[in-house]
Amino acid sequence: MGYNFQSFSTLYSDITGFVTLIRSIYESSERSTTQKLIHELKSDKDLVSVHINQNNGKQIFKHDYTRVIDHELATAKKITDVNYDVIFAPKGMFGRGQKRFDIFAIKNDSSIIKADLKANFEPTPNAIFKLIESGNKQAEHLVIDVNSTISSDDLIDGLRSGLSAGKNVKTIMLFYKKKFHNLDRNAIFSKNIYKMLK
Numbered sequence: 001m002g003y004n005f006q007s008f009s010t011l012y013s014d015i016t017g018f019v020t021l022i023r024s025i026y027e028s029s030e031r032s033t034t035q036k037l038i039h040e041l042k043s044d045k046d047l048v049s050v051h052i053n054q055n056n057g058k059q060i061f062k063h064d065y066t067r068v069i070d071h072e073l074a075t076a077k078k079i080t081d082v083n084y085d086v087i088f089a090p091k092g093m094f095g096r097g098q099k100r101f102d103i104f105a106i107k108n109d110s111s112i113i114k115a116d117l118k119a120n121f122e123p124t125p126n127a128i129f130k131l132i133e134s135g136n137k138q139a140e141h142l143v144i145d146v147n148s149t150i151s152s153d154d155l156i157d158g159l160r161s162g163l164s165a166g167k168n169v170k171t172i173m174l175f176y177k178k179k180f181h182n183l184d185r186n187a188i189f190s191k192n193i194y195k196m197l198k
Contacts, residue, residue, distance in 0.1 A: 128158025
């Protein structure tokens with residue numbers, strides 16, 4: 001089967017500007033410059049809006065050729081509910097051996113994080129552990145969308161064991177029992193976590 005070099009060159013040219021903008025945003029130290037660059041990023045002609053939150057106007061963007069799985073889109077919609085814009089990372093921006101995360105999450109056009117999306121469908125601590133274990137290889141920030149009937153105690157056990165093994169993970173954006181929790185490592189290992197997730 002022949003390789004389609006034209007498709008590759010089109011893909012590369014489409015994301016070159018995108019990747020350059022992302023790099024500039026992360027290198028920016030001034031809030032006003034960051035906001036300007038993020039606005040420019042969201043206006044990228046190669047990005048397509050696939051969802052607009054009717055309550056707050058936050059959007060989900062992707063490139064035409066980026067495939068989005070149904071459960072990833074469902075989780076991304078929940079992220080817009082808590083006032084983030086979401087951009088799905090184009091697969092073409094990753095080199096061989098690079099960590100592949102799912103999204104950029106943008107808060108108030110002033111901050112942006114790389115995050116990996118995880119959905120939980122099995123109500124066991126080990127299932128949560130495995131999500132964090134795999135996410136640890138992909139991003140410092142994880143989004144865990146709990147779709148199972150896992151108890152809060154089992155969820156906390158899974159989060160703690162996952163973070164003990166996954167030293168790379170800094171924060172977890174958690175959707176659990178129709179509530180959103182933005183948790184750092186200290187919060188997850190604190191006693192207060194039991195009250196938060198009750």
